[in-house]
Amino acid sequence: xxxxxxxxxxxxxxxxxxxxxxxxxxxxxxxxxxxxxxxxxxxxxxxxxxxxxxxxxxxxxxxxxxxxxxxxxxxxxxxxxxxxxxxxxxxxxxxxxxxxxxxxxxxxxxxxxxxxxxxxxxxxxxxxxxxxxxxxxxxxxxxxxxxxxxxxxxxxxxxxxxxxxxxxxxxxxxxxxxxxxxxxxxxxxxxxxxxxxxxxxxxxxxxxxxxxxxxxxxxxxxxxxxxxxxxxxxxxxxxxxxxxxxxxxxxxxxxxxxxxxxxxxxxxxxxxxxxxxxxxxxxxxxxxxxxxxxxxxxxxxxxxxxxxxxxxxxxxxxxxxxxxxxxxxxxxxxxxxxxxxxxxxxxxxxxxxxxxxxxx
Amino acid sequence: xxxxxxxxxxxxxxxxxxxxxxxxxxxxxxxxxxxxxxxxxxxxxxxxxxxxxxxxxxxxxxxxxxxxxxxxxxxxxxxxxxxxxxxxxxxxxxxxxxxxxxxxxxxxxxxxxxxxxxxxxxxxxxxxxxxxxxxxxxxxxxxxxxxxxxxxxxxxxxxxxxxxxxxxxxxxxxxxxxxxxxxxxxxxxxxxxxxxxxxxxxxxxxxxxxxxxxxxxxxxxxxxxxxxxxxxxxxxxxxxxxxxxxxxxxxxxxxxxxxxxxxxxxxxxxxxxxxxxxxxxxxxxxxxxxxxxxxxxxxxxxxxxxxxxxxxxxxxxxxxxxxxxxxxxxxxxxxxxxxxxxxxxxxxxxxxxxxxxxxx
DNA sequence: CTGAAAGCGCTTACAG
DNA sequence: CTGAAAGCGCTTACAG
Numbered sequence: 001x002x003x004x005x006x007x008x009x010x011x012x013x014x015x016x017x018x019x020x021x022x023x024x025x026x027x028x029x030x031x032x033x034x035x036x037x038x039x040x041x042x043x044x045x046x047x048x049x050x051x052x053x054x055x056x057x058x059x060x061x062x063x064x065x066x067x068x069x070x071x072x073x074x075x076x077x078x079x080x081x082x083x084x085x086x087x088x089x090x091x092x093x094x095x096x097x098x099x100x101x102x103x104x105x106x107x108x109x110x111x112x113x114x115x116x117x118x119x120x121x122x123x124x125x126x127x128x129x130x131x132x133x134x135x136x137x138x139x140x141x142x143x144x145x146x147x148x149x150x151x152x153x154x155x156x157x158x159x160x161x162x163x164x165x166x167x168x169x170x171x172x173x174x175x176x177x178x179x180x181x182x183x184x185x186x187x188x189x190x191x192x193x194x195x196x197x198x199x200x201x202x203x204x205x206x207x208x209x210x211x212x213x214x215x216x217x218x219x220x221x222x223x224x225x226x227x228x229x230x231x232x233x234x235x236x237x238x239x240x241x242x243x244x245x246x247x248x249x250x251x252x253x254x255x256x257x258x259x260x261x262x263x264x265x266x267x268x269x270x271x272x273x274x275x276x277x278x279x280x281x282x283x284x285x286x287x288x289x290x291x292x293x294x295x296x297x298x299x300x301x302x303x304x305x306x307x308x309x310x311x312x313x314x315x316x317x318x319x320x321x322x323x324x325x326x327x328x329x330x331x332x333x334x335x336x337x338x339x340x341x342x343x344x345x346x347x348x349x350x351x352x353x354x355x356x357x358x359x360x
Numbered sequence: 361x362x363x364x365x366x367x368x369x370x371x372x373x374x375x376x377x378x379x380x381x382x383x384x385x386x387x388x389x390x391x392x393x394x395x396x397x398x399x400x401x402x403x404x405x406x407x408x409x410x411x412x413x414x415x416x417x418x419x420x421x422x423x424x425x426x427x428x429x430x431x432x433x434x435x436x437x438x439x440x441x442x443x444x445x446x447x448x449x450x451x452x453x454x455x456x457x458x459x460x461x462x463x464x465x466x467x468x469x470x471x472x473x474x475x476x477x478x479x480x481x482x483x484x485x486x487x488x489x490x491x492x493x494x495x496x497x498x499x500x501x502x503x504x505x506x507x508x509x510x511x512x513x514x515x516x517x518x519x520x521x522x523x524x525x526x527x528x529x530x531x532x533x534x535x536x537x538x539x540x541x542x543x544x545x546x547x548x549x550x551x552x553x554x555x556x557x558x559x560x561x562x563x564x565x566x567x568x569x570x571x572x573x574x575x576x577x578x579x580x581x582x583x584x585x586x587x588x589x590x591x592x593x594x595x596x597x598x599x600x601x602x603x604x605x606x607x608x609x610x611x612x613x614x615x616x617x618x619x620x621x622x623x624x625x626x627x628x629x630x631x632x633x634x635x636x637x638x639x640x641x642x643x644x645x646x647x648x649x650x651x652x653x654x655x656x657x658x659x660x661x662x663x664x665x666x667x668x669x670x671x672x673x674x675x676x677x678x679x680x681x682x683x684x685x686x687x688x689x690x691x692x693x694x695x696x697x698x699x700x701x702x703x704x705x706x707x708x709x710x711x712x713x714x715x716x717x718x719x720x
Numbered sequence: 721c722t723g724a725a726a727g728c729g730c731t732t733a734c735a736g
Numbered sequence: 737c738t739g740a741a742a743g744c745g746c747t748t749a750c751a752g
Contacts, residue, residue, distance in 0.1 A: 374728090376729080386729090386730085387731085393730090394730095423728090425728085426731090429730070430729090430731045
């Protein structure tokens, strides 16, 4: 590496170096450096010139660490996910969120810190040795299925500004979130089924469901009620922990008069695939013998069917989460806030009027 | 929002606050905070416990600005791209790099700062108001086609640790990079063409090419030489600034006896598409009348052909860049280093032995 | 118009 | 085992 200007050290020049060279005080150097049109320094032109010469000669750069030490915010937002985002099987699911977050963060003039080291070994956690790692940033967007509620409570307790993507609740605290409006989306789907003529509509859900599942179940009941069937018409089947629908399941339901299924997505989105397999095994045709709708988009499923479903506005959820976070930051002493975003109904090809199979 | 612990202020707690609370000195707090398994603090368990309690109670975070002012590392690596990464047409190109970078960063126990605000308005730049924005991090991985050489020089001049993905040079300074081995990949491709019987192989390159183009051209000549044709056999065509191959171009080349083309990727990867279109227009069949190989993977092309080409190990380039960067960080007094990675030859379907078209 | 001084939050020898 | 002190590079009142 050529060392053009002699005397240049590995250590980058500081304002003190400039001051020495220009024969002024360090404070004066700072004046010159920080001069802006709207906040001009009161300096003689000669002094300014001497300093600027020194800047040029020594190749001076302000040290941002030192500068921000004097300030407060550092225009850094964090993104923390409770699950690893980058393994192949997760990418399709998480990338759209990441995309929206990243775009909005950039547009707002912030930079994004991806907290991925969290998962280097062991489970991903926000608090390591009792230290909130996110605090490096002004605030953070959180994401993930397997939330650690205790960490969320901690975050609320210490007033760290954050927004969750997805509705999350913790006891005794209000969490800010931006979430898909699952209640409305499910309600609309169920109403459509009823309009098509379905009367026995089964809600199939995974073994244990968090807030999103509860919201979808609420939407299901609301759909039944709104379309005049009444909540008594609700039939809910909770899958075993395997989260898989079997051929006997399907047979029993159909014999029981069920003509349509709305399926809550399981952990790994395997419900759709298992229904598809079970139908094939039973010789049942979807949608001729049985209509099936998915309560969400099966981003992780290996399936060839064009499922009737609704899609989450993933990138938009990411963007809105960032916007909300920045609002919180600017409000400074903010109440938690919640935002719901509409899902997009996808007609698909797995829903039809009931009884079509019998007429064949 | 509940205000659990009374007396909590908006101002984030500092080590002084912790010290006060724990009844120790601020220096002792720092000891506890900075303790690691390999560099344990010499402290009584009680002191440590009191400090950690205070940390938890006050929700303490170390201020990264202050920490890095002292020259200590903050386990933050940066990723800066000279072009926006997230617009749709760029995603396929940049995501694989990002993926590799992110994965390796996480594995090494660092967090990643995406410097995307850089492009909020106007061109993306490292230095804003004379401040190196990357300085927040311990070091950075850089990426992009339209490099600002002056910024690169600046970075070198101030000894900021960085690794470029792709070979980049700046006058009078050595840049660390991890790059595809374009010379070898192109040489091998050309050798294969010669082995198939091609004697007049045209190198088509974009109007202006940077280091990668020069490397590929070098590989081209080396391939000719290595396979006995000699560098005199080189025929190079530089495209106009449009970067498009026209039907007349193609006709003229074929009449001139050219049987194979190796095409350097243009800015937007449009070369492949334009060759495809020109061939269709001329009625020439690829590969029967003309063999065409791409010097890289046309990630941004709308094309249906299975091009003969080589693929860049993009995620691996990202990973290796991070590794190299960390090496640089650990070496501390590092010479710039360079790493070349092999590309993968993709046989594809656009290359065949010459003259097949005439035999039809 | 310019400089001396305090202080931002932290780490690190160095004493004790 | 713990603390007093210096200093990282800078900004910002405050004197003069």
